[in-house]
Amino acid sequence: MYEWDFSVLWTYRWLFLDGIIMTVSLTVAVVLGGLAVGLITAMGMLSGSRILKAVALSFIELFRCTPILVQLIWCYYALPILTGIELSPIAASIIALSCYGGSFYSEIIRGGIVSIETGQREAGLALGMTPTLAMRRIVLPQALRRMVPALMNQSILQFKNTSLVSVLAVPDLVYQGQIAAHDSFRPLETYTAVAVAYLVILLPVTLFVRHRDARFGGAR
Amino acid sequence: MNRPMIEIRGLRKSFGTHEVLRNINFTVDPSGVVALIGPSGSGKSTLLRCINLLVRPDDGAIRVGDAQFTFDHAARPPKARALAAFRARTGMVFQNFNLFGHMSVLENVMEAPIQVRKLPKGAARDLAMTQLAKVGLADRADQMPQTLSGGQKQRVAIARALAMEPEVMLFDEATSALDPELVGEVLATMRALAQAGMTMVIVTHEIAFAREVADRVVFMRDGVVVEDGPARQVIDNPTQEATRSFLSHFHASPA
Structure with missing residues (x-):
């Protein structure tokens, strides 16, 4: 019978804390980056231009239909050779995860915009707004409200997907856990602690989203 | 004779192969109130939406006040900013608010x-x-x-x-989505606006209201203007058979 002993992990508390800080910072970066990529590609999909639409669609499908692990490795090893720009593991991770998440955010944003009836846009145009102004002032604010639950879900996935960056030796929570596991010879305790850390960070967020859905679900 | 506030010449619009407006010529005097009537699919809403270019005509010229646009199906579409500036001169009221x-x-x-x-x-x-x-x-x-x-x-x-x-107000079936008991308050607002001298084009199914408030009624069918004249004359004594047949569906009594 295996004897669990979590007390050894206390030695590694600063290592774990560093990992958590890295994971949370990365999440903030790839949520914001993903939203930016998603917004731009959604606008491309909704634009009148066939070329823009084709570019946006290709981009979205490329990142939706390849595994994020492959994208991470590709961005780190292949992208610098193609572009000639050296990328740090963190930069490569942020690019890959932003593009991957962005391809999913894009569909959420596009769907949200389409769901705001064309009448809202027309009313803006009839008042003398340019299409850009009507989008920014009238359609997007209403679409965003409608999108919040789906965007939150995708952001939760972004958070969990940051766990893959350890393959590029980015010192996130998983990577620090690996170090602690090798050092302590206590992998079971270490990875249990890592899993609990993810859970403890995410649970309040998901409960908040659930609560918000319950409150606003009927009113929409 | 005053220069018209709205002037439309040779307006054509097709959606795909379906020709919705066929060579429409149409003017509205300053402070004039024109009611556009006709069966659904007659093109009256499309015509109204062409006046503020929410629908972009294929061919023809549209002038509102001092601003004019000429369309030619071969020419490049106007810039978004120019369209916006043009639309800012007209107000539009929609069926669904x-x-x-x-x-x-x-x-x-x-x-x-x-x-x-x-x-x-x-x-x-x-x-x-x-x-x-x-x-x-x-x-x-x-x-x-x-x-x-x-x-x-x-x-x-x-x-x-x-x-x-705005110099002009456009009403696109402004009372069609309303419960009957709420129609009156909106019509009263429109009537007051007309009396204050606003130039108005009204797409409506309220024949009695058109007869009372509009000084001209334009009857459209299948993308052409069938009859255009003083409101009471068009509604009480239409000269065209199509107009007569359309109006017979409404038991228009003097308001």
Whole structure:
């Protein structure tokens, strides 16, 4: 019978804390980056231009239909050779995860915009707004409200997907856990602690989203 | 004879292979009130939407006040900014109100004066309150549109359009989505606007209202103007068989 002993992990508390800080910072970066990529590609999909639409669609499908692990490795090893720009593991991770998440955010944003009836846009145009102004002032604010639950879900996935960056030796929570596991010879305790850390960070967020859905679900 | 406020020449519009407007010629005098009537699918709503270029014509010329656009199906479409500037001169009221759902009544009316006319906030607020008072809804300024009745929503939509101080007002079946008991308050607002000298084009199924308020009635069918004349004459003594047959569906009694 295996004897669990979590007390050894206390030695590694600063290592774990560093990992958590890295994971949370990365999440903030790839949520914001993903939203930016998603917004731009959604606008491309909704634009009148066939070329823009084709570019946006290709981009979205490329990142939706390849595994994020492959994208991470590709961005780190292949992208610098193609572009000639050296990328740090963190930069490569942020690019890959932003593009991957962005391809999913894009569909959420596009769907949200389409769901705001064309009448809202027309009313803006009839008042003398340019299409850009009507989008920014009238359609997007209403679409965003409608999108919040789906965007939150995708952001939760972004958070969990940051766990893959350890393959590029980015010192996130998983990577620090690996170090602690090798050092302590206590992998079971270490990875249990890592899993609990993810859970403890995410649970309040998901409960908040659930609560918000319950409150606003009927009113929409 | 005054120069017309709205002048439309040789207007054509097709959606795919379906020709919705076939060579429309049409003018509205300053302070004139024209009612566009006709069966659904006759092109009257499309014509109205061409006047503020929400629908882009294939061919023809449109002038509102001093601003003119000429369309030619081969030419490049006009720039978004030029279209926006043109639309700012006309106000439009929609069948489904289209109030901005994320803004209060007051914000709905202030939005375009601030964003499009670049008025300072205080001036826009005063202007908006004046327009809301005109439609009798100053006391609802801080409410959200969802809390209003259909008739109130449409009056807010009218105030919102008026806040741009347009030269022309376009009404696209403004009372069709309303419960019958709420139609009157919107028609009263429109009547007051007409009496104040606003140039108006009204697409409507309210034949009695058209007869009473409009000075001209234009009957359209299948994308052409069938009959165009003084309101009472067109409605009481139509010269065309198509007009007679359409009007027989309404038991238009003198209002």
